Amino acid sequence: MTLVLEEGKQVKLEKNGTYAIVAITKHGVELARNLHKKFPQTDLFYMSKFEREDEQRRNISLFEGNVRLLLPSLFQEYKGIIMIVSLGAVVRMIAPLLKDKKTDPAVVVIDDKGEHVISVLSGHLGGANELTKEVAELLGATPVITTASDVQKTIPVDLFGSRFGWTWESAEKLTPVSASVVNEEQVAVIQESGERDWWHYDRPLPDTIKVYPSIEDALHAKPNAALVVTHRNLKEAEQAILENGVLYRPKVIVLGMGCNRGTSMEEIEQVIYSTLEELKFSIKSVKAICSIDLKKDEKGFLAISEKYNWDFICYSADELNRMSIDDPSETVFKFTGAYGVSEPAAKLFSGADTLSLVKKKSGNVTISVAVIPY
Incomplete structure (x- = not known):
């Protein structure tokens, strides 16, 4: 998709999401990046002067010039637009674009501090009211919905x-x-x-x-x-x-992991893929990789967690030793101070009493798998 911003300037991107997030201030960009990370059905747009150098990898689009020039294309391409821009400015910018409540996208506005999420346009038919509630929940903000009745109260x-x-x-x-x-x-x-x-x-x-x-x-x-x-x-x-x-x-799979120092991301990734395939689990449900704090700077773990947007959590040896495990190891204790790493780490983060997989060794990697019980 190519978005035309102004004469002679274009922004090209691969449209992945159903909703667009737009930010134009320093604080707004921080808020938008956080929301984009938590809300996987979104594409993020912000001004190029706030570039962080990770935009291409995270499929974030940068633009220059007035944000008003971006809106016509977003109106055509997205079901909803989440704007971290002042309400008055948004109203003025979208006014020339409005056509029909049956076809206009949902428009939601968030204040620069992330305290309020406001349903602005297409609250009922366009789903802005539901979008407002979901975004407010993700940000811990207050939803503001002004329509007299709130749709059917069913599942969006x-x-x-x-x-x-x-x-x-x-x-x-x-x-x-x-x-x-x-x-x-x-x-x-x-x-x-x-x-x-x-x-x-x-x-x-x-x-x-x-x-x-x-x-x-x-x-x-x-x-x-x-x-x-x-x-x-x-x-x-x-x-x-x-x-x-x-x-x-749902994000419920916890990967307890250990590895030899310097293990590549590619090897770690292959072990994860093959393990989940054996268990017949979806990689889309992975929530976190957990390990010992000796591994907090392990480049392979850091890289794969960043690639898949997973949490990377590390525990102290004392924390890990508080967990009851099936296969304590004196050898592991000698080198780490913990009687196990992957198994207790998976249990500690997930809260599960039993694991779906207890400590499999593959090459330079050790992995245990837990499912968070709800």
Whole structure:
């Protein structure tokens, strides 16, 4: 996609997200980068004078000139625009672009301190009200919604779980599944992992949305659409649920890891991929790599955590030794002061009593895998 900003100047980018984030101030850029990291369905735009030199790797777009020149293209390309710009300025800039409430994108404004998130345009049909709530939750801000009534109080399919960092496996069925929800058809929710407090209204789920204990039970009920939340890869017999369904990946997988000093990112990455493939887990559900504080500067761990936007958490030997583990090692204790690294680190971060994988050694890497219980 090419965005034309002014005569003779263009910005080229690969559009990945459904929503655009725009910032034009120093504090706004900090806030925008934080939101972009937490909200995976977004593309970020800010002025080139705030360049950090990591923009290309993080698929962040820089622009020069008045932000007003960026908006016509964003209006055409994105379902919603999140602007960290003063409300009055936003109103003046978008006024010439408004066409119809059925087609205008959602517009949400955040103040420069990140204290308030305001639904500005297309609150109902465009989904700005729901977007406002989700963004406010991610930032710990106050949502400001001024419409007299607040839509249907149902599940926004494209934003489902976004406050927790859930991502879609594919966006292919977002539109038809959203239609099923809005049209009050029978919709199944199957949740195997992830945060459980996703229903935030002060009323029960609509009668048309039912939660099932398994994909098998949902398939037997023959719903019109389905929302499936799991960290694992579906079996062939379960794939039918996605004929009109969206598969969400919650951030629940914790990788406890150790490695020999200087192990390359590529080797670490290969071990992670092969391990998750063996477990039939999705890499999109990885939340963190955890290790001992002796590894806090390990370049391979730092690089892969940055590449995939994972947390990288390190614990002291004393913290690790407080955990009960299946395979304590005197050799590991001799070199690190801890009786284990990958196994207790995975348990400590995840809070899980048992692990999906207990300490596998592969080349220069040791890995344990836990799933955060909710």
